Amino acid sequence: MKEFFICDCHLQENKVITSSFVVASKQVKPKKNGEPYLALTLADRSGHLEAKMWDNVVEFIDAFEQDDFLKVKGLINKYKNRFQLTIHKLRRMEEAEIDYADYLPKTSKDIGELWQTLGGFVATFQNPHLKALVEMFMADSEIAEAYRNAPAAKSLHHAYIGGLLDHVVSLFRVCDLVSGNYPQINRDLLLTGAFLHDIGKIRELTYNRSFSYTTRGQLLGHMIIELEMLQEKLAKVPNFPPELKTLLEHLIISHHGQYDFGSPKLPMFPEALMLHYLDDLDSKMEAMRAHYSRESELEGPWTSYNASLGRPLLDSRKFLQNEKAADAKADAEQQGEQSPAAGESGQPSVSSLTPDLFSEQKA
Numbered sequence: 001m002k003e004f005f006i007c008d009c010h011l012q013e014n015k016v017i018t019s020s021f022v023v024a025s026k027q028v029k030p031k032k033n034g035e036p037y038l039a040l041t042l043a044d045r046s047g048h049l050e051a052k053m054w055d056n057v058v059e060f061i062d063a064f065e066q067d068d069f070l071k072v073k074g075l076i077n078k079y080k081n082r083f084q085l086t087i088h089k090l091r092r093m094e095e096a097e098i099d100y101a102d103y104l105p106k107t108s109k110d111i112g113e114l115w116q117t118l119g120g121f122v123a124t125f126q127n128p129h130l131k132a133l134v135e136m137f138m139a140d141s142e143i144a145e146a147y148r149n150a151p152a153a154k155s156l157h158h159a160y161i162g163g164l165l166d167h168v169v170s171l172f173r174v175c176d177l178v179s180g181n182y183p184q185i186n187r188d189l190l191l192t193g194a195f196l197h198d199i200g201k202i203r204e205l206t207y208n209r210s211f212s213y214t215t216r217g218q219l220l221g222h223m224i225i226e227l228e229m230l231q232e233k234l235a236k237v238p239n240f241p242p243e244l245k246t247l248l249e250h251l252i253i254s255h256h257g258q259y260d261f262g263s264p265k266l267p268m269f270p271e272a273l274m275l276h277y278l279d280d281l282d283s284k285m286e287a288m289r290a291h292y293s294r295e296s297e298l299e300g301p302w303t304s305y306n307a308s309l310g311r312p313l314l315d316s317r318k319f320l321q322n323e324k325a326a327d328a329k330a331d332a333e334q335q336g337e338q339s340p341a342a343g344e345s346g347q348p349s350v351s352s353l354t355p356d357l358f359s360e361q362k363a
């Protein structure tokens, strides 16, 4: 059993820990005096941690690679407001010592419940062809097993075991809500597109040791793999209308919305446009949530630069809380100056009458 998880760094600040990690990245860099040092990103299921090994690294440089598992002893400390690990000792772990569940992040939601929710939506389909098609995918045990476990992306969003299913269930909910507002939208077609749009990730990505691309995934991408999977299943659905097949194919190949993002075609009918925007929305909302969660220990409301969104983020909750705390402090100081007995008067302070802006927004 792993002794220490990265999410517990705040409990071990300035202490020496011994634990095991997977190597997410490895670089050998020169120190000012020209000697090499190791700059690693270590990971476990709870997060990532930058780690440096400064001294006597020559014997370790070729001892392990990215995606290997290491037993590490080192000091947890903070550098530029972030935790890091200064490694004193390390060794590569043997296969028999590794419990993969300790290293791959996994959805905190119940995968069985998510799968049932998905099935519940499909049960409401009015179009018998689309219903038969999606049910055939869900009844394929090899596909179902992979769909329940695959991440939705290697690193950008929903990058955890169960992430694909989590993303698609969330997308189903949003598609269901938004399609109700636009009578021209064929809900079954949109939801079938949502079910299929990233199904190729189950073959594009590997997620046993770490998250990376299969050779086929790297060379073809998930959209081409999806067309192939669709073709294979449609061959078994009797009398599937060819027009519907063409629309599904377009939903798949246009869902990234822009040529720059790998779509060979731009979305050309309402369901395709809606799928693109809602997919983009769902993935970005999750990317933001995960970034705030990773940086929850930072005091200020600004996060570091988010590579997938291409900008730093403002945590609006923290921002409003800080404003409120500053107001309360200013009020307390003012009251203290004006009337030393004000706090005993039984009157609420101005700050306690200030509405909580965030809960107002939510309501």
Ligand SMILES: [Fe+2]
Residues within 6 Å of the ligand: 197, 198, 222, 255, 256
């Ligand atoms: Fe995609």
Ligand SMILES: [Fe+2]
Residues within 6 Å of the ligand: 152, 167, 197, 198, 279, 283
């Ligand atoms: Fe997606």
